[in-house]
Amino acid sequence: MVAVPELLDRKLLFVTGKGGVGKTTISAGLALLCASRGKRTLVCEMDAKGDLASSFEVAPTSFEEREVAPNLWAMSMDPEASLRQYLALQLRLPRAAGLGPVTRMFDFVASAAPGVREIVSVGKLCWEVRERHYDMVVVDAVASGHVIGQLSAPQAINSLVQVGLVRQQTGWMLDILSDPSTCGAVMVATPEEMPVTETIELIGSLERETTVALAGVIVNRVLPELFGTREEQVFEALSAPGATGHLSAALGGEATPLLDAARWMVKTRRSRADHLGRLREALGDRGGALLVYVPYLFLRSYGLRATRQVASALSAELES
Amino acid sequence: MEALVASKEIVVVCGPGGVGKTTVAAALASMSACHQGGKVLVVTVDPARRLSQALGLGRVHSGGANRVPPEAFAAAGVTPRGELWAEMLDTKSSWDALVSRHAPDGATARRILDNSLYKNISERFVQSHDYIAVERLFELHSEGNYDLIVVDTPPTRNAVDFLLAPERMAEFFSSRLLKLLTVPYRSRLADTAARPFYYVADRVLGTKFLEDITEFFILFQTLSEGFVQRAKEVERLLADRRTTFVVVSSLETVPVREAEAFLRLLPTRGLHAGGLVLNRVLPSYMLDAALATRAEELSARAGALASELCSAGGPLAGYDPSLVERVLEELGSNFDNVTVVAKRETAQRSELSGLQAVVADVPELGEDVHDLGGVLDVGRYVWS
Ligand SMILES: Nc1ncnc2c1ncn2[C@@H]1O[C@H](COP(=O)(O)OP(=O)(O)OP(=O)(O)O)[C@@H](O)[C@H]1O
Ligand SMILES: Nc1ncnc2c1ncn2[C@@H]1O[C@H](COP(=O)(O)OP(=O)(O)OP(=O)(O)O)[C@@H](O)[C@H]1O
Ligand SMILES: [Mg+2]
Ligand SMILES: [Mg+2]
Numbered sequence: 001m002v003a004v005p006e007l008l009d010r011k012l013l014f015v016t017g018k019g020g021v022g023k024t025t026i027s028a029g030l031a032l033l034c035a036s037r038g039k040r041t042l043v044c045e046m047d048a049k050g051d052l053a054s055s056f057e058v059a060p061t062s063f064e065e066r067e068v069a070p071n072l073w074a075m076s077m078d079p080e081a082s083l084r085q086y087l088a089l090q091l092r093l094p095r096a097a098g099l100g101p102v103t104r105m106f107d108f109v110a111s112a113a114p115g116v117r118e119i120v121s122v123g124k125l126c127w128e129v130r131e132r133h134y135d136m137v138v139v140d141a142v143a144s145g146h147v148i149g150q151l152s153a154p155q156a157i158n159s160l161v162q163v164g165l166v167r168q169q170t171g172w173m174l175d176i177l178s179d180p181s182t183c184g185a186v187m188v189a190t191p192e193e194m195p196v197t198e199t200i201e202l203i204g205s206l207e208r209e210t211t212v213a214l215a216g217v218i219v220n221r222v223l224p225e226l227f228g229t230r231e232e233q234v235f236e237a238l239s240a241p242g243a244t245g246h247l248s249a250a251l252g253g254e255a256t257p258l259l260d261a262a263r264w265m266v267k268t269r270r271s272r273a274d275h276l277g278r279l280r281e282a283l284g285d286r287g288g289a290l291l292v293y294v295p296y297l298f299l300r301s302y303g304l305r306a307t308r309q310v311a312s313a314l315s316a317e318l319e320s
Numbered sequence: 321m322e323a324l325v326a327s328k329e330i331v332v333v334c335g336p337g338g339v340g341k342t343t344v345a346a347a348l349a350s351m352s353a354c355h356q357g358g359k360v361l362v363v364t365v366d367p368a369r370r371l372s373q374a375l376g377l378g379r380v381h382s383g384g385a386n387r388v389p390p391e392a393f394a395a396a397g398v399t400p401r402g403e404l405w406a407e408m409l410d411t412k413s414s415w416d417a418l419v420s421r422h423a424p425d426g427a428t429a430r431r432i433l434d435n436s437l438y439k440n441i442s443e444r445f446v447q448s449h450d451y452i453a454v455e456r457l458f459e460l461h462s463e464g465n466y467d468l469i470v471v472d473t474p475p476t477r478n479a480v481d482f483l484l485a486p487e488r489m490a491e492f493f494s495s496r497l498l499k500l501l502t503v504p505y506r507s508r509l510a511d512t513a514a515r516p517f518y519y520v521a522d523r524v525l526g527t528k529f530l531e532d533i534t535e536f537f538i539l540f541q542t543l544s545e546g547f548v549q550r551a552k553e554v555e556r557l558l559a560d561r562r563t564t565f566v567v568v569s570s571l572e573t574v575p576v577r578e579a580e581a582f583l584r585l586l587p588t589r590g591l592h593a594g595g596l597v598l599n600r601v602l603p604s605y606m607l608d609a610a611l612a613t614r615a616e617e618l619s620a621r622a623g624a625l626a627s628e629l630c631s632a633g634g635p636l637a638g639y640d641p642s643l644v645e646r647v648l649e650e651l652g653s654n655f656d657n658v659t660v661v662a663k664r665e666t667a668q669r670s671e672l673s674g675l676q677a678v679v680a681d682v683p684e685l686g687e688d689v690h691d692l693g694g695v696l697d698v699g700r701y702v703w704s
Contacts, residue, residue: 019337020574051574087520116525160436164526193370193688194338224657226650234639234647243635250625251614257605258615261655264603264686271687298657300664302573 007216007292007318008034010184012129012176014139014212016147016202017188018195022220025302026188026294027140028055029310033318035072036311039135042128046121046141046150048076057304073134079117082124115149115156116166122150123169126176129183144202151177151185151210177212184215189279191219191272200282214290217283218314219276221296223269226262235262292317321566321679322703324594325352325468328564330461330557331594334473334483335568335582336575340599340682340698343689344568345472346375347699350404350692354393355703357401358467361385361460365409365453365474370690375406388692396693405466409474414452422546428539437536450474450485451551458554483558483582483589486551493544502538564594566679569672571601571665576672583675595679596672597702603683606662611655619652680704 007013008030015027024045031043042065045052053061056068063081065073128137141147149156154170154177161167177183185206189199203214227235237243239259247255280287294313299306325331325348333345342364349362364375376388385407393400416433423429432438450473457471492498521530557563565586569579579596586593605611618625626645629636636644669678682701689695 020572087524160532161526161529164522164529165524167526224654226654227647230643231647231650234636234644235651237636237639238629238644238647238651240635243629246629246635247618247625250621250628251617253610253614255614255618257608257611258618258651258655260603261606261658262651265654265658267686268684298660300660 006181007184007186008037008039008136010182010215011135012125012137012139012183013186013215014141014147014151014184015186015188016141017144018198019143021188021190021195022294023143023188024049024051024055024140025306025310026186026218026220026314027138028052028307029294029314030186031072031074031136031138032069032307033311033314034136034138035069038071040071040073040133041136041138042073042075042134043138044074044125044140045076046139047143048078050076052076052140054303055307077121077124079121083120086120086123115153115160118150118153119157119166119169119173122153122177123173126173129176130172144198147185148202148205148209151206151212155209155211174211177210180213180215184213185210186216186218187214188218188220190221191276191279193275196275196279199279203282214286216292217279217287217290218292218294219279220294222293223265223272223296225269226266235259239263321348321595322351322355324564324566324679326356328594329468329562330457330560330564331468331470332457332473332558332563332565333470333568334565336570336578339568339570339575341568342371342472343695343698344566344597344599344682344702345470346371346406346695347702348566349406349468349470350388350400350695351699351703352468352470353388353402353404354398354400354696354699356468359403359405359465360468360470361405361407361466362470362472363407363409363453363456363460364472370688371695372408374689374691374695377406377408392692396691396696398696402467407460409453409456411452414456418452418455418547419543422543422550424542428542432536432539432543435536435539437533450481451489454486454554454558455550458550458557461557483585483591486554486558490548490551493541493548498537498541502534502541559590559592561592564592566595566597567593567676568597568599570599571668573664573668576668579672580675583672593676596676597680597682598669598672598678599682599698600684601669601681602658602662602665606655606658607666612659615652615655615659617652619649619656622646622648622652 013030015023015030017023027043027045031041035041043052045061048061050060052074053059056072056074058066058068058074061068061074061076063075063078065075068074125137125139128134142150154174157166158170187199187202189195199217203217206212206214238247244255244259247258280291283290292314294310294317297306297309299309331345331348333341333348335341345362345364349360352358353360362375364372364377374392376386376392385405388404388406390400393404419432419438420426420429423432453471453474457469460466460469518530525533567579567583567586569575583593583596622645625648626641628634630639630641630644631637672678680702682698685694685697689698
């Protein structure tokens, strides 16, 4: 697989996709994998919902990076703190300059001005890359609807703001974001109708509206394939009354629901395969190099154990 | 559910993203049209392509409501007592209409609509999708053309945003920050509190850009009175006894957490939760403990059972015993897997049902809902 070494060889990965598809789980898994391969890794949760901390079973993350595993640091984005850090670095403003209300007002203005808020957040991550503080920065980015705004912020700023510090930032950030060997976007999708449709649309917008390259498409929660063709024939034969009756007698109770559960799984997987087909088709001949599959994890709860399993599933996929 | 819907004029279907809000909204509306009659409207937001086709809506906004043709019901094998209408919400044009309605005059409206910042505002500011959805609901309800309106809510990142939208809209216009921004440039220098802000903003954004923003907000402020007034009316309508909220959730961890927060918030806002619909749940037999034991046994005894089945005169005589053994093991471990998920779902269910009575379970159908027949299938689960 071509994309493999490439994916982990980059320095800055934005992991995005429809809400709830597994962006945080995959980001955590990717970061853990990089760290276990000896890379000094930073993982950042953009929407600060606290799910990233649960993935590592640590106390809530904050804007200050904290080591959560060997080689692995975690943080969550806080635009206000980021702006504060930025102003301190760029304007050399003393901390006492009443920045509290200032940042709140700034935030207010920034929500109207496309790109200002985004450039402060994305800028912080690019800065970590530029200063070579980490070998890899994995960003658990915002969901589909908002990520394009984040990644296209430098262009938006360029077209709206003629002078000022924000404008001066766009140049070097664009250099980092636009270099496919440094930075890339990773789409997470589940093999279902809406997530696949949204992913296809998102790839389109990514390529039209931003300079960030598509680095990978991770299909998460792939249901297991229970039977090959020959097993399927056996399964059908087992479903005949005689065979099922024999099983029921041997097990001391109805065996039919055990067969029903398998049929349910096969049917559900099959309806999802259609959507996967659509995704593959949309990627064309790039599909082979970009697609990565992560199995559905049948676990009681999702914490560090799930993160480890995702990391090892990714590791296996990226090597094959 | 049938009784609930019968006594209401507005049903707001809400909940976390991707759980099936649009599907359940369509299902409720079509069941009501079928069994209760009258004129029923479902207002949807961004439906899945195949669902919108099922309702006779194109991908592109066609302006206003379309009637779902009786032939579509006939094809699904039912004769509705009433009429089902469907409308797709178009945020951009609804915003434009709102601005035009509240602007003091046509020229101001045009200046706002043409401002380069307006597009950005209408797309992202103060949960505009959410606000537009409730605002459109208000308009439809006051026109009085329908016996029942079922509203699907937008895929917000956070379900509560939808409820807070009117309030935030009102707050926005009365905020001190807006006032600071819209004071004339010269008198700013006199305002000591705001001075550091202008200093920083000038340095960071450049004076020209700051002026553009200020100009926009000054224009936008002319809409204030109309907007605030309207937002209050919209809030009243949501809290009215004739309105009910049906919360939809799946039993996955993330949606359940969000649905929980939502259910807690509803009463604090004086809003009425009418029921909870759990969608895409696993069939209940997957929870059966006796079956789980049988599945374990099946895996453990797969070899012996396979030889029995494949022996001469056995039901699978002629099949390869090792192949049969593999299939039996797979059957056992598959059941084991689904049991893990089913158990987790049970735990999630008890969290939610403590907050609100579950009125319906809709099983994971194993395929997408893509025609009116599929919508009605979901409807039958929701209705009973
Ligand atoms: N491979 C998997 N197998 C089974 N369940 C999974 C898998 N990956 C994720 N999940 C489940 O999906 C849920 C959502 O995952 P996650 O929080 O990573 O999604 P997200 O895209 O970050 O969501 P949000 O949009 O809310 O930020 C998890 O709680 C977990 O229950
Ligand atoms: N019970 C079910 N069984 C199988 N598939 C279902 C079921 N309910 C809904 N779906 C499918 O799930 C997908 C999402 O449903 P839907 O669009 O109704 O969700 P939504 O909550 O409106 O999503 P969004 O938050 O993105 O608006 C659709 O493809 C639909 O066909
Ligand atoms: Mg997340
Ligand atoms: Mg929807």
